[in-house]
Amino acid sequence: MAQEKxxxxxxxxxxxxxxxxxxxLDEATAALDGVLSMGPTSEQRETVRELKASIEAHRSARRRLGSWMKMLASTQRSEVRAAQNQLRRDPDTAIPLLLEAVRSSDKPRLVKNTLEMLRRLRRPELAVPAMVGVLSRVEQEASWPDAVRELSQVRESGAGPLLLPLLGTAKSSAQKAAVLTSLAAVPDPPTETLLVLLATLHQDGPELESALRAAFTAMSRHGQDDLVALRGLPSEVDETTVELLAKLPGRLSEVALRKDKEQAGAARAAKKLAVLIGTIEPAPLEGIKVASSVGVYAKSSHSAVLDGKWDAEDPMTGWQHPLDKPGTIILDLGSEKTVTAVRVWNYNGGGQRDRGWKDVDVFVANSRTDLTPEISGTIPRAPGASDQPDFSIVLPVDQVTGRYVILKAKSLWAPSSFAGLAEIQVIGY
Incomplete structure (x- = not known):
C-alpha cells in the first residue's frame, strides 16, 4: 500500500x-496540492515547493511580458522584431513563456515567430527539443514547415538523436517526411540512421526523396561510403540488413535513371547518394564558359583555361592576368549542376614554372558573389616544359549545387609581371 502511494x-x-x-499553471498547482494531501516524503515536499516557486515566477513573467508575447503573434514584421528585441533583454524570464507558446496548436504564426526567437537566443539545449517537439505533435501540422526551417539553421548538435525515434511514431507520410527533411539538415544524425532508413529507401513513396537526403547526410558525416566493409556502421548488423545494404547500389542506380517529372527530386537525391558510395562516377562537365575574370595580360585569353591543353609551353594555351588585382576567374556551367571536384593545372610557360597561382579558394554557387569557399588548396608548380607527367591537382567538393564555379588566388608562387593558370576542369553531374 505504501509503495502504491x-x-x-x-x-x-x-x-x-x-x-x-x-x-x-492552475492545473499544475492543483496537481501539486494533490501531492501535498497524500502525505509526501520530505524530498517530495521540497520538490513541490520548488515547482510552486517556479510556477509563481512563470505567472509573474506572464504579467510583465504578456503584451510582448501577444505582439509576437503579429502579422507585421516590425512588431514581431520589436517584441523579440524586448524579450531578448530578459531571456531567463521569457524562455518559459516561449516554451509555452511554441506548443500552441491554433496559433501557427505565434509558433513560427517563437521558434525563430528561440533559435536567436542561442540556447540550443532548450530550442532544439522545442523544435523537435513541434514535429512530434500531430495537432501542430501547420507549424511543421517552420520547425523544419529553424532546425536547418541550428548548427549545434542535439537534434539528430531526438529526430530519429520520431520516424517510428510518425502518424502520417507528411509527418515522416518533415522529420526526414530535418534529419537531412542537422549536423548530428545518429550512426544508425542508414539502418533505420533502409526499408524506406527500398520502397517508392512520398518519403523516398527526403529519406535519400537524410541517408546522404548521415553516411557522409560518419564515413559510411563502403557498404561492403560496413565501415562506420554499428557493429551489430543482422543478415537481413546486410542483404538490403548489398542491394542498395542497384536500387540507387535504378532510381537515379528515372526521367518522369514527379520522380525528379528522388532521382537527383539517389544520384547524389550513388556518387557518395562510388556506384556512379562523376565526369568532367561540358559546355562550360568563362563568365568573367580579373583580366588578361598581353594577348592571352581567359577562355584558354577550357581548351583542353595543359602540357604545352605555348602561352596562348594558358590564361595570363595582370597583378594589379587578386586573381579571379568565374566559370558558368550553363545551368545549376552538382560539382564534386575542380581540377586545376598551373600556368606552364616555358621556363616559367613559378608564374602560377599557389593558394586558392574555390566557390560553388548560383550567384557570382559567394563569400564562403567550398574548399581551399595549394596548386602545385607547373614543370615549365611540355610533354611532362600530369601536374594537376584535384580539389574535392562535397557535391555542392550551383551554376557558377569561382576560383580566387590567395597567393602566388613568385609574383612577377603576370600570373595565370593553364587549365581548369569541373567534375560533377
Missing part, C-alpha cells in the same frame, strides 16, 4: 511538471 505521488509530480511546461 509513493508511485502515485511520483506520477502526480510528473504530471504537475508537464502541466507547467505546457503553460497550464
Amino acid at each position: 509513493t508511485e502515485q505521488r511520483a506520477r502526480r509530480l510528473t504530471e504537475a511538471k508537464e502541466l507547467q511546461e505546457s503553460g497550464k
Whole structure:
C-alpha cells in the first residue's frame, strides 16, 4: 500500500511538471496540492515547493511580458522584431513563456515567430527539443514547415538523436517526411540512421526523396561510403540488413535513371547518394564558359583555361592576368549542376614554372558573389616544359549545387609581371 502511494505521488509530480511546461499553471498547482494531501516524503515536499516557486515566477513573467508575447503573434514584421528585441533583454524570464507558446496548436504564426526567437537566443539545449517537439505533435501540422526551417539553421548538435525515434511514431507520410527533411539538415544524425532508413529507401513513396537526403547526410558525416566493409556502421548488423545494404547500389542506380517529372527530386537525391558510395562516377562537365575574370595580360585569353591543353609551353594555351588585382576567374556551367571536384593545372610557360597561382579558394554557387569557399588548396608548380607527367591537382567538393564555379588566388608562387593558370576542369553531374 505504501509503495502504491509513493508511485502515485511520483506520477502526480510528473504530471504537475508537464502541466507547467505546457503553460497550464492552475492545473499544475492543483496537481501539486494533490501531492501535498497524500502525505509526501520530505524530498517530495521540497520538490513541490520548488515547482510552486517556479510556477509563481512563470505567472509573474506572464504579467510583465504578456503584451510582448501577444505582439509576437503579429502579422507585421516590425512588431514581431520589436517584441523579440524586448524579450531578448530578459531571456531567463521569457524562455518559459516561449516554451509555452511554441506548443500552441491554433496559433501557427505565434509558433513560427517563437521558434525563430528561440533559435536567436542561442540556447540550443532548450530550442532544439522545442523544435523537435513541434514535429512530434500531430495537432501542430501547420507549424511543421517552420520547425523544419529553424532546425536547418541550428548548427549545434542535439537534434539528430531526438529526430530519429520520431520516424517510428510518425502518424502520417507528411509527418515522416518533415522529420526526414530535418534529419537531412542537422549536423548530428545518429550512426544508425542508414539502418533505420533502409526499408524506406527500398520502397517508392512520398518519403523516398527526403529519406535519400537524410541517408546522404548521415553516411557522409560518419564515413559510411563502403557498404561492403560496413565501415562506420554499428557493429551489430543482422543478415537481413546486410542483404538490403548489398542491394542498395542497384536500387540507387535504378532510381537515379528515372526521367518522369514527379520522380525528379528522388532521382537527383539517389544520384547524389550513388556518387557518395562510388556506384556512379562523376565526369568532367561540358559546355562550360568563362563568365568573367580579373583580366588578361598581353594577348592571352581567359577562355584558354577550357581548351583542353595543359602540357604545352605555348602561352596562348594558358590564361595570363595582370597583378594589379587578386586573381579571379568565374566559370558558368550553363545551368545549376552538382560539382564534386575542380581540377586545376598551373600556368606552364616555358621556363616559367613559378608564374602560377599557389593558394586558392574555390566557390560553388548560383550567384557570382559567394563569400564562403567550398574548399581551399595549394596548386602545385607547373614543370615549365611540355610533354611532362600530369601536374594537376584535384580539389574535392562535397557535391555542392550551383551554376557558377569561382576560383580566387590567395597567393602566388613568385609574383612577377603576370600570373595565370593553364587549365581548369569541373567534375560533377
